[in-house]
Amino acid sequence: MAEGQDFAHDTLYRALNQPLALFFELSLELCKAMGGLDRGYLILDDVLIQRYRSGKLGLKKARDTSTGAWVFGLSLVVLGWTDGKRRIPLAFPPYFGEESKLDLALALLEWAKEAGFRPEGVLFDAWYAARQVLEWLHAHGWPQATPTA
Numbered sequence: 001m002a003e004g005q006d007f008a009h010d011t012l013y014r015a016l017n018q019p020l021a022l023f024f025e026l027s028l029e030l031c032k033a034m035g036g037l038d039r040g041y042l043i044l045d046d047v048l049i050q051r052y053r054s055g056k057l058g059l060k061k062a063r064d065t066s067t068g069a070w071v072f073g074l075s076l077v078v079l080g081w082t083d084g085k086r087r088i089p090l091a092f093p094p095y096f097g098e099e100s101k102l103d104l105a106l107a108l109l110e111w112a113k114e115a116g117f118r119p120e121g122v123l124f125d126a127w128y129a130a131r132q133v134l135e136w137l138h139a140h141g142w143p144q145a146t147p148t149a
Contacts, residue, residue, distance in 0.1 A: 024091045028115055031088050036081050037116045041145060043080040043087070044105050044124040044133075046095070048073045060097065077101050079108040081119075102130050109136055121145030 031037065048064055050073045061070045075095040081088045091108055095101055105128055112119075121143045124133070129146060137144050 027088055027090045031081050031090065034083070034086070034088075036083065036088070038118050039120060040081055040083040042090075042109075042112055042117060042119045042122045043078070043082055044108065044122060044128050045078050045080070046101060046127075047076050047078055047092075049076065075101075077104040077108065079105075079112060081117075082123075102128070102132055105133060106136055109133075109140075109142075113140060118142075 048062055048071070050064065050071045051059055052072065059072045059074060062073050062075050063069075064071050064073070076092040077095055078092040079090045081090055091111060093104055093108070095104060105124075109122070119142060122137060122145065124144070124146050126146075129144075134144065
């Protein structure tokens with residue numbers, strides 16, 4: 001999500017030092033102020049914030065899909081909003097392996113629905129084009145704007 005923007009993955013990492021609920025609230029309010037609930041697209045993705053050792057968090061190794069290497073890192077499932085010009089990260093819960101990334105993705109979509117979003121579409125890569133996600137989108141009348149073939 002940081003790619004092509006004026007901020008880096010470090011921005012998301014620093015945001016983790018703040019209470020996440022507060023960050024999510026502020027992001028939601030910013031999106032509302034920009035008229036984002038009734039227009040634009042939601043983006044569902046994941047990001048790996050690489051660390052060079054396990055550290056105090058006891059991080060596990062995860063596969064970095066950009067390099068194929070196994071690295072220590074913090075994996076986040078990210079829900080963002082875009083109008084095609086601007087992107088706002090709305091929520092990014094950490095993935096520790098207790099539940100699947102798909103379960104986190106569905107929880108994020110449910111959160112967006114409860115917050116009042118009515119997106120023009122939901123963008124995601126092939127990983128999130130799973131049956132559970134597609135069924136949820138269909139049941140709630142949200143179009144997916146990602147090829148599934």
